[in-house]
């Protein structure tokens with residue numbers, strides 16, 4: 001353990017970087033799409049539709065692919081989910097639509113709904129077709145805070161209904177985690193920005209970047225100046241491990257690391273350790289693990305305190321991690337991070353079987369994993385600073401905003417959706433649905449319905 | 450191993466699988482390859498008078514369905530486009546080299562007795578086993594007064610067959626066109642003229658589609674399309690029906706049939722034989738997959754015959770014919786009901802929506818704690834079979850016979866038939 005920590009940039013050749021960060025699941029060719037589309041049985045009241053949080057009429061768009069009506073197929077998708085392009089790339093389809101495919105009950109592979117969805121939406125994007133038009137202008141102005149999936153979906157739906165929308169986004173670019181968080185190989189060729197352009201292309205949406213709620217503008221001001229406010233803030237804070245050594249150099253927040261990776265023009269400038277430990281069990285843990293492996297790390301180990309079923313990374317994602325050479329260890333939690341000269345060198349874990357009541361039990365039995373770099377991926381939280389300078393407070397539960405079924409907060413004329421709400425499942429597709437539902441509710445409210 | 454030898458109108462072959470008169474039998478090269486592969490016989494591509502015809506470029510159209518290629522196939526080709534003498538020399542050589550195989554020569558010449566006499570004489574010199582008069586070709590040749598232009602007029606058929614029978618000792622097969630309202634008229638005319646056998650079906654008038662960019666019917670030749678002849682798996686039901694009509698017709702009794710139309714497997718062939726065919730002919734399937742398909746046809750038919758205890762083709766030939774009846778002879782008291790095997794059901798809902806929207810509203814959709822389930826309402830089910838057909842899972846929906854204890858009653862005898870009462874009163 002006396003060796004100096006090995007954290008370096010430029011571990012790979014340019015060709016290796018390119019290969020490792022190319023499209024993880026290349027698009028279907030027209031012929032492949034046709035063959036796959038033919039496998040759809042066109043179920044009545046299809047279970048896949050119910051399993052899609054945005055309720056896309058899946059058999060209908062697949063029929064469009066089959067008949068050569070690609071435009072109709074793409075419109076069916078985008079009508080229900082304006083981020084159908086991103087969702088086709090990032091949705092954990094094994095637990096959503098494809099998990100409900102009746103082909104599984106037949107003991108066969110489910111129809112590749114995600115890949116077909118991408119085929120149709122890409123077709124439309126490649127041709128630069130804008131299928132949406134705005135309804136009659138209402139003159140109502142609505143503020144949307146956060147240009148992530150929730151905010152953009154809400155803004156788009158409102159603009160379609162004829163309202164004027166101003167989006168306030170603290171970062172330099174719109175897109176939220178589509179731009180800053182999702183794994184690079186899921187969103188190649190700047191897809192997030194192409195989709196943002198497509199969404200804003202409907203008109204009636206003004207995007208103001210570099211403006212942060214709580215710093216540059218307050219909720220009170222927004223409520224004064226706009227007819228309604230939608231909060232799509234995502235989760236900007238990170239949970240702490242609360243163990244000794246957490247402040248050592250090399251102990252990093254996974255989301256921040258991915259953000260840097262997503263924003264660089266040159267992957268060879270991103271330093272990565274030789275031996276890496278990731279703490280967590282979700283999407284973020286898998287993504288930081290696989291991406292650091294693909295940056296050239298030698299060993300990457302995800303350590304999660306419970307069993308595989310409890311991981312919020314789906315079975316397919318866990319499989320993806322393993323097939324990328326990432327080791328996953330279960331039933332252990334970090335108790336200390338050890339360092340040399342202020343830099344991390346190892347993490348000490350304690351085994352954590354369940355006690356009789358289903359709670360994690362500390363056994364005192366320990367093991368140590370060497371590490372040059374440690375990524376914390378144990379979840380994000382809302383930052384209270386967004387509500388600085390606001391007199392009236394909205395209800396927050398477990399650090400997330402409380403909303404009703406229509407996504408109304410407890411504060412009059414304020415709606416919220418996406419990762420920042422209490423009921424959130426932290427998926428892009430769910431954020432889109434929240435934005436959609438909130439827009440419908442705002443519209444009903446404004447039109448006196 | 451069952452005995453697959455067949456004899457039809459005096460023509461013998463080691464098996465009933467023949468290649469129909471078409472591109473696969475166009476020349477010595479193909480026919481020799483076919484015989485090497487195991488085909489029992491061929492009908493040589495139709496010969497006509499010199500000078501040979503000239504074909505268009507772009508000749509075939511196809512119907513692909515949901516990823517399956519060539520469910521239906523169509524062509525606008527004419528008869529052999531090679532000189533008569535070349536064909537005759539090759540036929541003679543092939544027959545000499547392959548004496549055990551059936552070799553018929555298909556013919557089509559203008560509708561004069563002289564023309565037929567002349568060509569028959571020359572064919573006889575080849576020692577071929579027989580001739581097949583092509584009265585079926587629906588395109589091109591018919592515009593010149595041949596092919597189906599003759600086949601659609603029973604009097605012409607009878608006349609030409611009579612000329613041919615008088616002119617040759619060879620067995621005369623007559624190939625019938627399906628482009629008629631009742632296949633029995635041409636079949637009976639052939640018999641009356643003295644035909645030794647009929648072959649059917651030839652292709653069906655068809656347009657395969659329209660190119661929506663060029664607005665040309667398909668297949669198209671320089672932006673224009675003509676109707677062509679339809680064949681392939683899609684036409685098999687039509688062919689089987691026509692074969693059955695002739696097989697059960699008292700007037701045609703004893704007229705041998707060579708069955709053609711959509712035959713691709715031994716099973717298709719067995720069905721034609723059960724419907725009365727003495728041999729079968731294949732074109733599209735060979736054009737799709739090559740001659741090798743005959744291997745499985747031979748072993749498949751033989752294995753199936755073994756499993757059924759049939760030693761020769763005659764043991765089951767025509768076995769389905771007595772069961773092929775008019776609607777009026779069906780049992781009105783027979784009842785089947787749909788039954789869904791819940792263990793096999795994958796909950797696609799297709800049976801429900803088919804019955805709900807287009808049949809008898811007899812499949813109930815039930816949703817219990819988030820799970821779908823489909824149940825047949827027995828009292829409502831009329832036993833139409835639709836649900837069983839749309840169900841994508843093999844063996845999930847079966848149509849089960851319900852014991853009614855009632856006797857076999859035809860519509861004529863059925864109390865629900867108002868005419869029956871009228872008749873009884875007479």
Ligand SMILES: Cc1cc2nc3c(=O)[nH]c(=O)nc-3n(C[C@H](O)[C@H](O)[C@H](O)COP(=O)(O)OP(=O)(O)OC[C@H]3O[C@@H](n4cnc5c(N)ncnc54)[C@H](O)[C@@H]3O)c2cc1C
Nearest residue numbers: 146148149150170176177212213234418419426427428431
């Ligand atoms: C690493 C990672 C990988 C993921 N991978 C997947 C995946 O593969 N599939 C999937 O379905 N989901 C994935 N998710 C989850 C998914 O990205 C989120 O559920 C989704 O982006 C939530 O959308 P949102 O609009 O609520 O929030 P965000 O996408 O976080 O967007 C919030 C936006 O609000 C802005 N903002 C925040 N505070 C303020 C403020 N005070 N003022 C102004 N602007 C503000 C932010 O800058 C951001 O642009 C992943 C998440 C992470 C972290």
Ligand SMILES: Cc1cc2nc3c(=O)[nH]c(=O)nc-3n(C[C@H](O)[C@H](O)[C@H](O)COP(=O)(O)O)c2cc1C
Nearest residue numbers: 683686803806807808809831832833834835836838
């Ligand atoms: C079950 C069934 C019953 C039909 N009954 C009639 C009928 O009573 N009268 C009629 O003119 N056509 C009838 N048809 C023919 C259809 O109207 C239609 O011409 C034919 O099915 C071809 O169209 P399609 O194959 O493209 O569906 C029937 C078809 C089906 C499948």
Ligand code: SF4
Nearest residue numbers: 804830831833834836
């Ligand atoms: S057989 Fe016909 S009527 Fe009976 S359940 Fe099936 S679809 Fe309905």
